[in-house]
Amino acid sequence: MPYTYEYPRGALAVDCVVFGLDENDLKVMLIQRGQAPFEGKWALPGGFVHMDETLEEAARRELEEETGLHKVFLEQLYTFSAVDRDPRERVVSVAYYALVKLSDHKVQAATDARDAGWFGVHDVPSLAFDHADILQKALERLRGKLRYQPIGFELLPKKFTLSQLQHLYQLVLERTLDKRNFRKRVLAMGLLIETDEVEQGVAHRAARLYRFDERKYRRLVKAGFNFEL
Amino acid sequence: MPYTYEYPRGALAVDCVVFGLDENDLKVMLIQRGQAPFEGKWALPGGFVHMDETLEEAARRELEEETGLHKVFLEQLYTFSAVDRDPRERVVSVAYYALVKLSDHKVQAATDARDAGWFGVHDVPSLAFDHADILQKALERLRGKLRYQPIGFELLPKKFTLSQLQHLYQLVLERTLDKRNFRKRVLAMGLLIETDEVEQGVAHRAARLYRFDERKYRRLVKAGFNFEL
DNA sequence: TCAACTTCGTGTCAATGCGACACTAAGAAT
């Protein structure tokens, strides 16, 4: 305990709001706390920042440690600093949100030592700290971002149907969208590649599978292009 | 100096990007550093966060202390955490951006003990720390925000002409706008109140003065309204 | 006082974008 400073210092933490998409719901990953404070309560995955890592590195490390997730889409959300947000002492927390393909990560999520699980975003239990506020803010951001940036693909498998994509948009934006108009718009933006495959194992006409053209997207972003769905 | 912890802790700071509007330019307020590191270099106003204040409180306090500004529009921007962004030790900085009416604050800005001043945003000197990055990000945010939220008024005097408002938009967005279309759109959003005054002391036909209807704006925001200019 | 100068303030029209809307096609199940 040789770390002594001239002035008092709060601790710095990161918390992650991890979104995943299930057939029917937008889910968020929560872990059950194993220690006080809030022992037994559900909380966002997160932890303290080390001295030799950036905030994003800390967020990725904690995600990997606590949920097994890695290489996910991750973006800074907001920094929460209410003086009493942690009952132990002053802790300022930088929140990130992540989007993951549930199909890829279903298994690992539950294999951590602590209990971890996916909850429908409108059906979360009471959360530790100010994590409910953080979740709220993350949802708003996701909604806002989805409108003008093609980030929805991060939540879907590599190959997906347009119906899945529309379903995702409807879940996040919380309203229904017209099928024809949606397809028109989303195809018009020119970032979807039609594959020659169709979905498998459905009890009705199979839908065509598409891929997101990430290469093209990156190129356009670099060229200063502006996406508004 | 009795503040001892089990693990090392970085320091937590806030930095403020303060925008102001001059007749011809969008300006940013800088202060000249009085101590190492970067002594003599220009930097964003800012400082360390106290244990009993939120980040926003810290930002407002520093603004008041270093530049005399108070009661300004202030919003969190981003948290910067490069490990070596401060040569002394680990410092994570939460950046805020502020919009002030230069007309109200021109005087105080220069009265601080240190040297402080307004610089055209495209004509800033080399900055201390990673403050150039912070400024860059603030500019992007301001541009993005201006598109869909009526925050430009924070930069203008209480009563202003539509030409001033257009000029501001042009400065921030860095492109010219059609006068008639601009007036149509901005009046259509219904948040401007026409006063019965006109500007004074100009060597040509005087323009009508308008006020921003903040009351109405707040009401609409509360009602969940969505502004897109 | 009149001519010159500067900025104010205003409307139309064409093109485009957007939302509403319904039926046939394909494939699986029975």
Next chain:
DNA sequence: ATTCTTAGTGTCGCATTGACACGAAGTTGA
């Protein structure tokens, strides 16, 4: 073969957007 379910497709009217020019008002200086 019939039924069931979802896939996939085009038009049309309306609203929005952007391009575009000139007379009005007020000041200045000859």
